[in-house]
Amino acid sequence: MPLFAIAVVAAGTYAFRLVGPLSRDRVHLPERAHRLLGIAAAVLLIALVGVGTFTEGHDFAGWSRPAGVLVAGVLAIRRAPFPVVVVAAIGTTALLRLAGAS
């Protein structure tokens, strides 16, 4: 991977990050738009959760990982401590794979 390619990815990524913070001086967004941007961020993050949970590349990731994330979700809704949530997800997925699940 040439250094130039890394530099292009880095520059493009930084540009994506910088547009929002810099435009704050020039564009004053109404309260409604602020609320919508907060919702948009949550929508993107949940989509990342969904895609990261169920898929690997273009294919289904198997049931072990969704089972682990489901356990994490239930524990999080029941307000279990964050470390418990994460360890339960990893543990559930690992145990299911040990038991032979995909």
Next chain:
Amino acid sequence: MRSSYRTLDRGTVRDILLVCVADAVVGASFGAIAVTGGLDPWVPIVMSVLVFAGGAQFAAVGVVLAGGSPVAAVLAALVLNARLLPFGFAVADVLDDRRRRWTRLAGAHLITDETVAFALRHTDPARRRAVFRLCGIALFVTWNLAVAGGAVAGTGLGDPTALGLDAAFPAVLLALVLPALRDRATRTAALLGATIALAATPYLPPGVPVLLALLGLTPYLRPPRPTWPDQPGGSA
């Protein structure tokens, strides 16, 4: 703003540390995968410092290791990172520091899935800022150290999927975003968006389905009722 860190409770600090540990494991595996695949150790290390976005780094290195061209690798990474554009707008208030403009330029580099998710959990401006900065700086340090460690250790590290560690990233994000889903509009839009993203995943390049999830917002994009009191002609 040094005092702002005192506004963070111990639970939040502990959560940030845990996310750092989880990301360190992912970072180490990234370094190891890149070097094991035949790339020089400086490639994953330099990339992690300059790009600082795990998903895009895996995608770019994955394309190159699979024999793809650098152009394809760059495109794959940039499509994945396009979500950082709306994220930048969502946390722009956190980075707004008129007295020290360089903090905004540096802070923008810390916009990641994790830092945005932590910022979303708080509404108080000082707390949002403190949690974003602490999470961003801690993640930047641990991520890059872990990638360097993985690149040096190389093949010595095992396969993270065998240990169930691949469940950690979605579980961490889900736990962080759950409080935001108590709001009904957010919940509806997120469920619709995630469904669209999942349905599109088999057919579209990685990164695009997540962007399509923004279509989940369409029910809320209707123009507001014309009741602006400060608008000429508006009925107050």
